[in-house]
Amino acid sequence: xxxxxxxxxxxxxxACPIPISEHPSVLMAHGGGGRLTQMLIERIFxxxxxxxxxxxxxxxxxxxxxxxxxxxxxxxxxxxxIFFPGGDIGSLAVHGTVNDLAMCGARPLALSSALILExxxxxxxxxxxxxxxxxxxxAVGVPIVTGDTKVVEHGKGDGVYVNVSGIGVVPAGIDISPxxxxxxxxxxxxxxxxxxxxAILSLREGLEFETTxxxxxxxxxxxxxxxxxxxxxxxxxxxxxxxGGVASVxxxxxxxxxxxxxxxxxxxxxxxxxxxxCEILGLDPLYVxxxxxxxxIVAKExxxxxxxxxxxxxxxxxxxxxxxxxxxxxxxxxxxxRVGGLRVVxxxxxxxxxxxx
Amino acid sequence: MKFVxxxxxxxxxxxxxxxxxxxxxxxxxxxxxxxxxxHTLIKFGIDRMLPAEITLVHGPGCPVCVTPxxxxxxxxxxAQRPEVIxxxxxxxxxxxxxxxxxxxxxxAGGDVRMVYSPLDAVNLARxxxxxxxxxxxxxxxTTAPAIAMAVFEASxxxxxxxxxxxxHVLVPPAMEAILSSPSNRVQGFLAAGxxxxxxxxxxxxxxxxxxxxxxxxxxxxxxxLLQGILMTVSALEEDRFGVENQYVRSVxxxxxxxxxxxxxxxxxxxxxxxxxxxxxxxSGYRLAPAYAAFDAASRFRVTAVTADEPEVCIAGRIxxxxxxxxxxxxxxxxxTPEKPLGAPMVSSxxxxxxxxxxxxxxxxxxxxxxx
Numbered sequence: 001x002x003x004x005x006x007x008x009x010x011x012x013x014x015a016c017p018i019p020i021s022e023h024p025s026v027l028m029a030h031g032g033g034g035r036l037t038q039m040l041i042e043r044i045f046x047x048x049x050x051x052x053x054x055x056x057x058x059x060x061x062x063x064x065x066x067x068x069x070x071x072x073x074x075x076x077x078x079x080x081x082i083f084f085p086g087g088d089i090g091s092l093a094v095h096g097t098v099n100d101l102a103m104c105g106a107r108p109l110a111l112s113s114a115l116i117l118e119x120x121x122x123x124x125x126x127x128x129x130x131x132x133x134x135x136x137x138x139a140v141g142v143p144i145v146t147g148d149t150k151v152v153e154h155g156k157g158d159g160v161y162v163n164v165s166g167i168g169v170v171p172a173g174i175d176i177s178p179x180x181x182x183x184x185x186x187x188x189x190x191x192x193x194x195x196x197x198x199a200i201l202s203l204r205e206g207l208e209f210e211t212t213x214x215x216x217x218x219x220x221x222x223x224x225x226x227x228x229x230x231x232x233x234x235x236x237x238x239x240x241x242x243x244g245g246v247a248s249v250x251x252x253x254x255x256x257x258x259x260x261x262x263x264x265x266x267x268x269x270x271x272x273x274x275x276x277x278c279e280i281l282g283l284d285p286l287y288v289x290x291x292x293x294x295x296x297i298v299a300k301e302x303x304x305x306x307x308x309x310x311x312x313x314x315x316x317x318x319x320x321x322x323x324x325x326x327x328x329x330x331x332x333x334x335x336x337x338r339v340g341g342l343r344v345v346x347x348x349x350x351x352x353x354x355x356x357x
Numbered sequence: 358m359k360f361v362x363x364x365x366x367x368x369x370x371x372x373x374x375x376x377x378x379x380x381x382x383x384x385x386x387x388x389x390x391x392x393x394x395x396h397t398l399i400k401f402g403i404d405r406m407l408p409a410e411i412t413l414v415h416g417p418g419c420p421v422c423v424t425p426x427x428x429x430x431x432x433x434x435x436a437q438r439p440e441v442i443x444x445x446x447x448x449x450x451x452x453x454x455x456x457x458x459x460x461x462x463x464x465a466g467g468d469v470r471m472v473y474s475p476l477d478a479v480n481l482a483r484x485x486x487x488x489x490x491x492x493x494x495x496x497x498x499t500t501a502p503a504i505a506m507a508v509f510e511a512s513x514x515x516x517x518x519x520x521x522x523x524x525h526v527l528v529p530p531a532m533e534a535i536l537s538s539p540s541n542r543v544q545g546f547l548a549a550g551x552x553x554x555x556x557x558x559x560x561x562x563x564x565x566x567x568x569x570x571x572x573x574x575x576x577x578x579x580x581x582l583l584q585g586i587l588m589t590v591s592a593l594e595e596d597r598f599g600v601e602n603q604y605v606r607s608v609x610x611x612x613x614x615x616x617x618x619x620x621x622x623x624x625x626x627x628x629x630x631x632x633x634x635x636x637x638x639x640s641g642y643r644l645a646p647a648y649a650a651f652d653a654a655s656r657f658r659v660t661a662v663t664a665d666e667p668e669v670c671i672a673g674r675i676x677x678x679x680x681x682x683x684x685x686x687x688x689x690x691x692x693t694p695e696k697p698l699g700a701p702m703v704s705s706x707x708x709x710x711x712x713x714x715x716x717x718x719x720x721x722x723x724x725x726x727x728x
Contacts, residue, residue: 025464035695266367275358281473282447332716338362339370339579341402344716349694350451350460 033244034348059100071106074165086214090132093162095219102221103238105176106168113147118157140219180236181257185325186303188296191318192269197288198277218292223313230309234302240294247286247345250333261333263323287352364578373583378408386412386542388678391549392419392706393577399711401579414678417531420496421704423631428524429454431659432493436462444478445493447471452703475507482519491653494523499551501525502616505623508651520653528552529560530640536568545589547575550604557612561600569598576604633673672699682709
């Protein structure tokens with residue numbers, strides 16, 4: 001027995017055989033938007049590429065070029081299935097990058113399209129995806145001005161992967177950054193959460209369940225423009241809570257702005273059908289992916305006006321105040337449960353896995 | 358949402374808390390058996406809203422936590438075989454064995470799939486006749502009928518490429534083991550509502566009588582738990598013992614007799630080692646001789662290496678209700694969900710994981726709740 005060893009010695013002697021934070025290989029959870037994704041960013045990408053715009057860790061970078069303020073963003077899409085109720089990988093990719101630009105307060109100017117195709121992909125499918133990208137870009141009013149195509153061997157891809165990059169221009173007087181959240185600010189979500197993630201999950205093999213849910217993928221730039229026109233510099237932070245869901249985005253903001261975030265479970269809009277699916281599957285809607293939704297952190301005095309503007313937009317008709325920024329517990333997100341108890345909303349370690357019973 | 362919102366109502370919760378506060382006079386230590394109940398208590402912050410006289414300790418009802426390391430190593434050995442499609446509940450995929458876990462086996466090319474039901478695995482076997490489909494089933498009396506049904510179906514239809522690696526444990530022997538321990542501090546139980554939905558609660562009556570202890574069959578929603586606590590505390594304050602049923606909307610004394618018949622047909626009761634606790638007599642299920650052909654461990658002849666549990670990990674004491682997770686010197690420092698030393702930190706139903714995930718140890722929360 002090791003009674004002579006001190007506790008410290010015991011602790012150092014017994015590293016976990018599989019330290020989840022020090023994986024020898026990439027896991028799916030590294031792309032899940034939770035703690036492992038954050039570790040990749042903090043330990044590999046930021047130290048390697050280190051520069052001022054990157055360090056902002058926003059949805060896109062802001063660049064000052066010849067007197068103009070530009071926003072630049074890129075996003076890759078590997079969704080399966082590639083066609084789903086409410087959209088497809090093409091429209092999703094265009095909306096994703098348009099929204100990343102919008103979250104910088106930018107008006108999108110131009111997009112690129114990079115496709116990685118798997119040998120054997122039906123030409124019909126490629127045609128559908130490309131037409132969908134074109135239609136989505138046209139609806140947004142942004143041209144796709146450059147592109148690239150690569151083909152990988154059969155079995156080495158998943159039909160089609162899409163990358164869309166984009167640039168936009170940030171209007172004068174607009175300064176949106178996750179670091180601008182200050183105590184007293186109000187947190188608004190633009191609609192019902194977790195719809196996209198549950199709609200996609202319902203199509204997965206082994207999990208098929210009947211639902212009328214459709215993905216809510218949509219471009220947010222017009223709603224953002226209207227919000228900025230009305231509430232202007234009262235809008236401190238905009239983020240679209242895609243992978244990792246609302247919980248992960250709020251956690252990131254709390255960390256970057258060194259503020260505390262308080263939310264109320266009761267106030268978070270979740271559609272009945274989504275809540276039902278989450279209850280049955282053992283998932284927390286706060287961590288489920290969204291598309292076509294945003295979180296706005298707004299100065300308290302302008303919160304009513306901001307909410308009113310969002311609600312006049314079709315994409316924001318269920319907008320709601322879900323919480324506030326506080327000075328206490330910087331870096332932590334705390335939720336008041338429906339029965340009045342408090343708990344911390346942390347980043348997920350891995351992917352959200354359903355519980356056994 | 359119907360059948361959910363009525364059990365998460367703030368006003369009713371406050372009323373129930375008030376009733377508990379008026380009832381309680383002396384300090385009591387209660388144990389909730391099931392990890393799902395622990396999860397609800399911590400997720401909704403209920404334990405911290407209770408009067409100071411009531412201490413809740415968390416029971417052994419976390420299937421992942423009590424599955425011995427050797428079973429997980431067996432699963433990993435089978436999952437690495439090229440002819441195998443290895444299926445399990447999502448929660449099992451992340452549990453580390455001695456050298457790796459199922460997610461890493463998957464990353465290295467193993468065909469590991471999450472399913473929601475063992476019958477999905479049976480369907481996978483039908484669709485893939487050239488592959489061996491294995492279902493890794495762990496759990497209590499709650500999940501056992503679904504595994505039994507899958508084995509029964511596979512047997513009935515002559516499905517030769519399906520097998521199960523089954524590690525099922527039973528609640529009543531574990532409760533007896535806890536109560537008969539000289540260091541026991543549990544004075545009342547919240548029994549696991551879902552286990553009782555299947556098995557009924559008649560099995561608990563002799564335990565309650567022998568140890569003169571109240572056992573309240575309790576559900577999983579916040580108001581279920583508050584009511585279960587009120588019923589247990591009332592019995593203790595009034596010096597009553599016996600079994601009571603809070604979860605009447607789901608549980609009867611006899612339980613689901615069809616499920617029990619199926620369990621008796623497919624399984625037989627055996628002695629079973631519990632991770633962190635040791636062997637408990639007659640506390641597990643193994644496949645009955647008539648169904649032994651569906652046992653994956655013998656089909657793939659897996660011999661497993663046993664690995665020692667980390668010495669500092671007090672998982673055994675936590676699973677028996679002797680300590681709370683934040684009493685462990687490694688909690689939140691050497692042992693976190695990213696780097697777990699013991700199973701209760703890995704499984705989302707594990708008490709350590711629930712404490713960590715929902716931010717136990719943050720002083721400001723404690724201060725605010727007590728205001």
